[in-house]
Amino acid sequence: MFTGIIESLGKVLSITENGTNKTFWLESPISHELKIDQSLSHNGVCLTVEEIHENTHRVTAIEETLRKSNLGSWKPGDEVNLERCLIMNGRLDGHIVQGHVDAVGTCLKRKEGKGSWEFQFEFPKKFSRLVIEKGSISLNGISLTLFDVKKSRFSVAIIPYTFGHTNIRSVLPGSIVNLEFDIIGKYVARR
Structure with a gap:
């Protein structure tokens, strides 16, 4: 985990x-x-x-x-x-990630702001019930918060530290990324 x-x-x-x-x-x-x-x-x-x-x-x-x-x-x-792996006596700074990719997504847009970056991704529509506004997602293993959620699209905002210390900086429109949807959301949706 x-x-x-x-x-x-x-x-x-x-x-x-x-x-x-x-x-x-x-x-x-x-x-x-x-x-x-x-x-x-x-x-x-x-x-x-x-x-x-x-x-x-x-x-x-x-x-x-x-x-x-x-x-x-x-x-x-x-x-x-x-x-x-997470050490169970440590802090959970991101969210629970299993390392089991659910699908891949495609970068549609990348926009640099004043000190941050916004990315928009498209994902398979069959996972839409697992993607919620201000929810969590693992994108190439990075714990991120979703916004501007649509049926098969979402956006994420990236701070300078994350941009400089992960491979999100090499993601461009057309790039394919790994997506793991929130495990808690998966169990709730299955109910």
């Missing part, structure tokens, strides 16, 4: 395919602190650390994960948002 507060950026170094799986080697400032078999959020996708070598680590995404996320489009050099 995660909070959506990004801890570090990683860089994709290499990608190999094995059947329908893809294995990624990433470099990051936290790779040397990881442990084998540890869960680590990569752009909001929970992946198991399989190998560590100095400042790099290896993870594998299976076909299901590649189909539901943007991991299949990663290229060497891409920046990835990283977050280690």
